[in-house]
Amino acid sequence: MKNAPLNRSIRNFAGLRPSSSSSDFIIEEAKDAKNFINIASIESPGLASAPGIAEYVIHDLLKDKLSFEENPDAVMTRQRPLVMAELTPEERAQKIKENPQYGRIICRCEQISEGEIVDCIHAVCGARSVKGVKKRVRPGMGRCQGGFCEPRVLTILARELKESPLDVVLDSEKSKILTKENR
Numbered sequence: 680m681k682n683a684p685l686n687r688s689i690r691n692f693a694g695l696r697p698s699s700s701s702s703d704f705i706i707e708e709a710k711d712a713k714n715f716i717n718i719a720s721i722e723s724p725g726l727a728s729a730p731g732i733a734e735y736v737i738h739d740l741l742k743d744k745l746s747f748e749e750n751p752d753a754v755m756t757r758q759r760p761l762v763m764a765e766l767t768p769e770e771r772a773q774k775i776k777e778n779p780q781y782g783r784i785i786c787r788c789e790q791i792s793e794g795e796i797v798d799c800i801h802a803v804c805g806a807r808s809v810k811g812v813k814k815r816v817r818p819g820m821g822r823c824q825g826g827f828c829e830p831r832v833l834t835i836l837a838r839e840l841k842e843s844p845l846d847v848v849l850d851s852e853k854s855k856i857l858t859k860e861n862r
Contacts, residue, residue, distance in 0.1 A: 687822070698722055706732060706740075714744055754803050760816065761798060764790045785835070786828040788821020796832060800839045807840065809833055810850040833857075 699705055699720040709715040716736050721728060737747070763771055763781055775782035780794035799806050799815040806812040809819075812832050819825030819832070833856060837844040848854050 704728070704732070706735065708740060714741065716740055757803050760802070761795060763792050763795060785831045786818035786821065788823055788827070789817045791816055791818045791828070793835060796835050797839055800836065806836070808848045808850050808854075809836065809856065812836065 701720055704721050705717055705719040707717055709717050718732060718736070721732070741747075761774070761781075763774065766774065771781070774794070778794050780797055781792045783793040785791055785793050785796055795816050796812055796818065799812055802815075806815050809825075809829060809832050812835075813819045813825070818828045825832075833844055833847050836847045840847075845855070845857050845859070847856060849856050
């Protein structure tokens with residue numbers, strides 16, 4: 680690629696989208712794991728096909744194998760999260776007056792406030808990991824790829840979940856970020 684602005688790049692990624700020799704999607708129960716459904720080789724129409732694939736798996740592959748019951752206590756709606764960057768200066772000032780956390784920017788690249796991060800932790804199905812916060816509110820998605828804000832997100836998660844920073848995970852139980860105190 681000619682004239683790539685390498686001086687503006689913090690991280691580089693290369694990826695591959697696995698496909699199969701089959702000319703069609705692979706949607707089938709795994710032969711060696713009962714009730715585990717393999718869904719693979721979903722190439723370009725994957726996003727548009729996802730709802731139909733989910734419906735097929737539930738209604739055609741799993742219907743007679745698993746019991747699906749509606750949970751009457753399930754919360755089926757959620758409010759759209761507050762995005763401070765989308766507010767007018769007047770609306771932003773009002774929110775900061777109501778809660779000063781909205782005035783503390785944690786992610787400079789994406790302009791995400793502490794209040795937005797706290798909100799996503801305490802929301803229905805709230806974030807419990809650094810990547811959970813990233814997926815919901817976007818800190819770490821900007822140019823620095825979390826180099827500036829990730830430690831601050833970790834600190835906020837520990838505080839809000841009332842746990843040690845050593846217990847905060849990147850994505851899953853096996854992805855602890857910190858292993859011991861340094862000082």
